Amino acid sequence: MTLTSSMSLSRFLGAACLILAAYQGIPPILAQTQTVAAGPSYADLADQVTASTIVAKAQIVEAIALPKAQQQGVPAGFKRTYVEARVAGLIRGEGGIAPTISFLYDAPLDAKGKAPKLKKRVILLFAQRGTQPGQVRLVSRYAMMDWTAPAEATVKSIVSELLSSNPAPRITGVGDAFYVAGTIAGEGETQIFLKTENGQPVSLSIVSRPGEAKRWAVALGEIVDEAAAAPRPGTLLWYRLACSLPRMLPATSVRTLSATDAEAARQDYAVVLAGLGRCDRTRAAQ
Numbered sequence: 001m002t003l004t005s006s007m008s009l010s011r012f013l014g015a016a017c018l019i020l021a022a023y024q025g026i027p028p029i030l031a032q033t034q035t036v037a038a039g040p041s042y043a044d045l046a047d048q049v050t051a052s053t054i055v056a057k058a059q060i061v062e063a064i065a066l067p068k069a070q071q072q073g074v075p076a077g078f079k080r081t082y083v084e085a086r087v088a089g090l091i092r093g094e095g096g097i098a099p100t101i102s103f104l105y106d107a108p109l110d111a112k113g114k115a116p117k118l119k120k121r122v123i124l125l126f127a128q129r130g131t132q133p134g135q136v137r138l139v140s141r142y143a144m145m146d147w148t149a150p151a152e153a154t155v156k157s158i159v160s161e162l163l164s165s166n167p168a169p170r171i172t173g174v175g176d177a178f179y180v181a182g183t184i185a186g187e188g189e190t191q192i193f194l195k196t197e198n199g200q201p202v203s204l205s206i207v208s209r210p211g212e213a214k215r216w217a218v219a220l221g222e223i224v225d226e227a228a229a230a231p232r233p234g235t236l237l238w239y240r241l242a243c244s245l246p247r248m249l250p251a252t253s254v255r256t257l258s259a260t261d262a263e264a265a266r267q268d269y270a271v272v273l274a275g276l277g278r279c280d281r282t283r284a285a286q
Contacts, residue, residue, distance in 0.1 A: 063118035206268035
């Protein structure tokens with residue numbers, strides 16, 4: 001590809017080499033392995049946002065395939081490409097970023113072995129800062145996507161929740177479960193404590209009453225109060241739960257319970273999973 005007059009060959013190779021040096025440390029998951037046509041779901045976008053320190057809307061101003069010698073390690077069906085983009089809007093990025101940024105992208109090839117035309121495309125990108133000013137590193141194989149107004153709106157809502165004073169923490173596992181039977185048949189309550197990345201208390205409570213549908217809620221604190229409720233789909237708390245909880249209550253969580261109480265806790269945990277619904281990823285997780 002012929003370089004434009006705005007970027008000399010030496011400048012391009014120098015910038016690409018610097019980025020490539022940093023790129024070598026990126027886990028293999030960051031190299032695209034398939035083309036995904038469907039638009040991103042809430043979980044897809046949350047995966048990218050929560051892994052990023054930089055989220056931006058930008059327009060690609062240059063896209064140049066790296067020389068063959070710098071294509072080593074690129075999966076078959078892809079071509080590593082040096083991309084320059086002009087930032088149109090910074091959604092997340094403490095301290096700001098340069099007005100024009102550069103990064104590497106493994107572009108998927110079509111049936112004829114041709115890479116897509118990237119120049120002038122308006123994109124959303126999710127990245128970490130690079131080793132040089134103006135350089136960024138995409139956080140995953142899906143961290144550059146075509147911009148749409150709905151996607152940007154969803155991304156902004158996720159960023160807003162993440163930067164709030166009490167964001168829902170990342171769930172790392174399930175702790176102990178407890179079950180207390182009521183005074184009449186069919187009455188009882190299960191409480192399940194969750195493990196979190198930052199140690200913040202999170203618990204699930206499921207209440208059963210005769211003749212009523214089971215009610216469940218999640219509490220972000222030591223005490224479950226009347227304000228606790230089930231999370232709304234399309235929120236950070238919903239994402240943390242729906243996309244992190246195991247499909248079955250671990251045996252270690254009910255190890256201190258009687259067989260009857262353990263079964264009641266497992267059934268109540270299933271109620272929570274059903275209430276959350278599926279983690280609607282259309283792309284692989286980080």
